[in-house]
Amino acid sequence: MPRNLPHYSASKGGMTMVMKELARVLAPDGIRVNAIAPGAIPGGGFVAGNLGELVTQIPLGRAGTPDDIAQVAVAVLSERFGRYVVGTTVEVDGGLGLISWIPSKA
Numbered sequence: 001m002p003r004n005l006p007h008y009s010a011s012k013g014g015m016t017m018v019m020k021e022l023a024r025v026l027a028p029d030g031i032r033v034n035a036i037a038p039g040a041i042p043g044g045g046f047v048a049g050n051l052g053e054l055v056t057q058i059p060l061g062r063a064g065t066p067d068d069i070a071q072v073a074v075a076v077l078s079e080r081f082g083r084y085v086v087g088t089t090v091e092v093d094g095g096l097g098l099i100s101w102i103p104s105k106a
Contacts (some may be wrong), residue, residue: 039093059095
């Protein structure tokens, strides 16, 4: 989702394509490459006290935690839950990607 930060968006797009290319090349060797896209996680570019208005827009109603991300990472890495997951990005954002939080210019 665009965030009014072209340099940030470009870097995320580049990371996605590198992940997909590596996944395509390495999957035949049994190496799974995936990505996790965290949402508003204090400490990951967001400061807990500065999330006020953004948190009110997150469908789950709260900022995420490092543990929220870690649980998904363990699931994707595990043979039990993630053995057929390759070349994908898992969004762990409480539903933040479902809304547009770019201020309108109206």
